[in-house]
Amino acid sequence: MSGEVAVLGAGMHPWGKWGHGFVEYGVAAARAALADAGVDWRDVDSVVGADTVRGGYPGHVAGATFAKALGWQGARVTSVYAACASGAQAVGTARAQILSGLADLVLVVGADAAPKGFFRPAGGDRPDDPDWLRFRVLGATNPTYFGLYARRRMAVHGDTLEDFAQVKVKNAASGALNPNARYRKRVTAEEVAASAVVADPLRLLDICATSDGGAALVLSSMEFARRHGTADPVRIRAVSTVTPRYPTTVLDLPDIATDSAVAVEPAADTFRASIARAAYEEAGIGPGDLSLAEVYDLSTALELQWYEDLGLCGEGEAAKLLREGATALGGRTPVNVSGGLASFGEAVPAQAIAQVCELTWQLRGHAGDRQVSGARVGITANQGLFGHGSSVVAVR
Amino acid sequence: MVAGWFAGDGDRFHLLGTRCSACATVFFPREDTFCRNPGCAGGDLAEVPLSRRGRVWSYTDSRYRPPSPYVTDPELSWEPYALIAVELEAERIVVLGQTVPGVTTVDLAVGMEVEIVPGVLNEDEETTWTTWHWRPTGVTA
Ligand SMILES: [Zn+2]
Numbered sequence: 001m002s003g004e005v006a007v008l009g010a011g012m013h014p015w016g017k018w019g020h021g022f023v024e025y026g027v028a029a030a031r032a033a034l035a036d037a038g039v040d041w042r043d044v045d046s047v048v049g050a051d052t053v054r055g056g057y058p059g060h061v062a063g064a065t066f067a068k069a070l071g072w073q074g075a076r077v078t079s080v081y082a083a084c085a086s087g088a089q090a091v092g093t094a095r096a097q098i099l100s101g102l103a104d105l106v107l108v109v110g111a112d113a114a115p116k117g118f119f120r121p122a123g124g125d126r127p128d129d130p131d132w133l134r135f136r137v138l139g140a141t142n143p144t145y146f147g148l149y150a151r152r153r154m155a156v157h158g159d160t161l162e163d164f165a166q167v168k169v170k171n172a173a174s175g176a177l178n179p180n181a182r183y184r185k186r187v188t189a190e191e192v193a194a195s196a197v198v199a200d201p202l203r204l205l206d207i208c209a210t211s212d213g214g215a216a217l218v219l220s221s222m223e224f225a226r227r228h229g230t231a232d233p234v235r236i237r238a239v240s241t242v243t244p245r246y247p248t249t250v251l252d253l254p255d256i257a258t259d260s261a262v263a264v265e266p267a268a269d270t271f272r273a274s275i276a277r278a279a280y281e282e283a284g285i286g287p288g289d290l291s292l293a294e295v296y297d298l299s300t301a302l303e304l305q306w307y308e309d310l311g312l313c314g315e316g317e318a319a320k321l322l323r324e325g326a327t328a329l330g331g332r333t334p335v336n337v338s339g340g341l342a343s344f345g346e347a348v349p350a351q352a353i354a355q356v357c358e359l360t361w362q363l364r365g366h367a368g369d370r371q372v373s374g375a376r377v378g379i380t381a382n383q384g385l386f387g388h389g390s391s392v393v394a395v396r
Numbered sequence: 397m398v399a400g401w402f403a404g405d406g407d408r409f410h411l412l413g414t415r416c417s418a419c420a421t422v423f424f425p426r427e428d429t430f431c432r433n434p435g436c437a438g439g440d441l442a443e444v445p446l447s448r449r450g451r452v453w454s455y456t457d458s459r460y461r462p463p464s465p466y467v468t469d470p471e472l473s474w475e476p477y478a479l480i481a482v483e484l485e486a487e488r489i490v491v492l493g494q495t496v497p498g499v500t501t502v503d504l505a506v507g508m509e510v511e512i513v514p515g516v517l518n519e520d521e522e523t524t525w526t527t528w529h530w531r532p533t534g535v536t537a
Contacts, residue, residue, distance in 0.1 A: 137527065139466035
């Protein structure tokens, strides 16, 4: 049995603050992906939805919501919630169904209508919820964690505010070329420096916004793809959804403290690095094989961290890699040529799916002005709150 | 709002964690139900005081008012406060906390020694909610 599944179709609803419900974005993305695949919705065997959670009620938004909106047709249905990794778990679920023979043709959908301002926990007094606790006891928003990582990099590796700003400059330049991106303007380092500090040392333009948006994929078995007349499709070769290893010693959302390393020595790899390693091992590739990477740039500083966690360079060398232009369009391993979250903003259940959409278009050679020439292998990297890993390897 | 996270007054104020009797792992916030070490079959979890001093792992601040459930008075203008992640050597754990009022990020550096002191999270007419604050050692303000 082949370990690969075919990406027959990819689709998005453009990201922004559109003021509509999430179902509208999801259905638009799904219809775009079905049209791209050239398949009829009624022929889809299985729908996997990545959930949106509002008010602590995940059942509201699920695979079934999209299936109903597209028109009930009797397909198998699954809904997954894994915070920012929801999309990767949806892709992983679809892939498992295809590889096990439970389904031949699967639609994966994620969409969200994001709230204004900071993400925050659901209401009520819930001291058993670490996400509620960090807000209640410390007022620690997501950007404060990004600020901690950024300041740590400056102290340990000598990264500078100018390095962080250059990540934004790079991603905005790519996002300007992407019709699905929310922000389509180039940004200068001076504009980053002039924006307000949100969480020292990070400024407004170092931190990704929240957005509305939707993304969808149509996946199939390789056999279905052949019958369908798609001889050489983009293929998904690995999906990493690993958890951390105890003890985690890097303070991470939403925790107030790390695990203690007093009884067990920490693993050599951090959680983020282990997400990528699992994907590489499953795909049988290494960082040197990559044509491009789509990583989770919640902040500019965090994108640099991913360079090291993906093995694009050694520890502490990310800023150097950036300065050399290796991660820009035209460089050795372009990162976030879609524009990244810097240009899209967060639409939580959609973003890991959107990363795979970008890989698909790049590997087909259909990415227009932001095309990475000769792209053959791409990786996505992402991380969900509460210990959800997320990485997908796609090849052509 | 969370019982048993800290105790003591003045120079004896400290955070409270728990320690597994089987593997010696320390937990903060306190874990009273099960040991989370995957290699441990589980032991009794006994309350232990955490080190009062540690070193700054990293720090940041909050220039915009955090949303609910953080409690602030919207009538008052927002005063940013700093947050420090502090590495406790004996416990090999990093614990996040607010700084004492008046200490800002310009006063901090990674690796600097800090100590724990009691502080006020917020108060209304009936109640004062206490919390822990980190303060650079040698600062007495
Ligand atoms: Zn134990």
